[in-house]
Amino acid sequence: MRIKPLLLIVAGFIYLMVPGGCNQDELCLSNQHALQTGFYSAFNVKRDSVLKNTDVYGLDFNNLIYENQDISKMFLPLSFQDDTSVFVISNNSLFDTIWVVHSKELLFISRECGFTFDFTIDTVLYTKTFVDSVALFYPKVIYGENVENVKIYLY
Amino acid sequence: MLKMLRYIFISLSLGAGIVAGAQVQKEKWQPSKGFTLGVNVAGPVNKAFDKSRSGISFLSRMSVKDQMMFLAEAGYENVSFSKKRYHYTSNGTFLKAGLEYDVFKEKEAGSNDNLLFGLHYGYALQEQSASYFIIENGYWDDYTGSIGTNTVNTHWIELTGGPRMELFKNFYIAWTFHIKVAIYRDNPNILAPYLIPGFGNGDNRLNAGFSYTMEYLIPWKKGKTK
Numbered sequence: 013m014r015i016k017p018l019l020l021i022v023a024g025f026i027y028l029m030v031p032g033g034c035n036q037d038e039l040c041l042s043n044q045h046a047l048q049t050g051f052y053s054a055f056n057v058k059r060d061s062v063l064k065n066t067d068v069y070g071l072d073f074n075n076l077i078y079e080n081q082d083i084s085k086m087f088l089p090l091s092f093q094d095d096t097s098v099f100v101i102s103n104n105s106l107f108d109t110i111w112v113v114h115s116k117e118l119l120f121i122s123r124e125c126g127f128t129f130d131f132t133i134d135t136v137l138y139t140k141t142f143v144d145s146v147a148l149f150y151p152k153v154i155y156g157e158n159v160e161n162v163k164i165y166l167y
Numbered sequence: 168m169l170k171m172l173r174y175i176f177i178s179l180s181l182g183a184g185i186v187a188g189a190q191v192q193k194e195k196w197q198p199s200k201g202f203t204l205g206v207n208v209a210g211p212v213n214k215a216f217d218k219s220r221s222g223i224s225f226l227s228r229m230s231v232k233d234q235m236m237f238l239a240e241a242g243y244e245n246v247s248f249s250k251k252r253y254h255y256t257s258n259g260t261f262l263k264a265g266l267e268y269d270v271f272k273e274k275e276a277g278s279n280d281n282l283l284f285g286l287h288y289g290y291a292l293q294e295q296s297a298s299y300f301i302i303e304n305g306y307w308d309d310y311t312g313s314i315g316t317n318t319v320n321t322h323w324i325e326l327t328g329g330p331r332m333e334l335f336k337n338f339y340i341a342w343t344f345h346i347k348v349a350i351y352r353d354n355p356n357i358l359a360p361y362l363i364p365g366f367g368n369g370d371n372r373l374n375a376g377f378s379y380t381m382e383y384l385i386p387w388k389k390g391k392t393k
Contacts, residue, residue, distance in 0.1 A: 043305060045302075070307065073307075091307040093307065093310070097307070118312075123370055126250070126253045127302050
């Protein structure tokens with residue numbers, strides 16, 4: 013058998029002309045460092061609860077995470093700089109504060125998405141104005157997971 | 168997708184060429200034996216399309232038995248780029264070795280062409296670092312940091328296939344399709360390599376690719392008709 017020279021040269025030409033590798037842009041997820049919480053009634057733990065006209069913000073931080081919204085769940089971004097992230101929930105001039113004590117671990121996601129932190133929640137502390145109790149349900153905040161971490165039971 | 172189309176096109180073209188060649192009257196021909204010195208142009212081609220990459224590799228094939236060849240390849244590949252999320256640098260070298268089998272058993276007189284299928288072992292050693300990275304928070308302050316230099320060792324197994332032909336006397340060109348499977352990589356959690364020299368995308372355990380080589384044969388036994 014003999015290979016036709018022209019065909020191999022043409023194959024080489026095609027090789028040179030067509031860029032190698034598939035450059036598929038990977039979808040990078042956002043807000044993956046947020047603690048997921050849900051509101052529940054303290055009197056009927058199976059029933060979701062909604063806080064109306066609610067503001068949520070980080071302590072000593074002017075920006076609002078939620079502004080005058082009716083919310084049944086919250087995504088609370090955790091701080092990269094501090095080991096405790098503190099959030100204030102304001103509802104009809106009543107305030108409750110939640111302290112989320114956490115540790116973090118650097119994670120390299122991929123070459124397209126770069127780095128992020130995964131978190132382990134150690135403790136959740138809270139005031140009891142309209143919050144009855146808080147249960148840490150799943151202590152890991154991990155890139156790519158969509159799990160409710162904390163259940164907040166309301167009066 | 169482009170890569171796959173390219174492979175299909177090349178395969179069909181060569182397939183047609185091989186069939187056409189098979190119709191020619193054959194004699195019992197024993198092809199030249201020896202060893203080759205060559206270059207894999209994949210590195211320079213990649214550089215032309217991606218300025219962040221630079222590398223080249225050199226190879227040698229040696230006749231072992233009638234249809235069997237030993238291949239050894241060594242090269243380097245460096246990567247350096249700045250993305251929005253991080254800056255990255257990697258310098259590394261690789262070695263490959265393995266056997267290739269020529270399925271052209273009956274060659275026509277004067278032909279030293281081959282259709283080679285091979286099994287290779289590959290090893291890459293690289294040093295990489297991220298001099299800067301940023302993790303955006305969206306609410307609290309962003310985090311910036313760096314990853315110091317760390318060493319990564321990667322081992323892989325490679326299946327290859329493709330035609331090689333003698334374009335001029337003792338001068339060969341070949342293209343090869345590779346399927347590579349990483350069997351071991353250390354330091355996987357610190358920073359997955361953007362690119363593993365000789366292997367490709369560091370995010371994948373399985374990579375496929377092409378190479379195009381040019382080789383010069385130094386014969387120790389010239390081809391002859393039996």
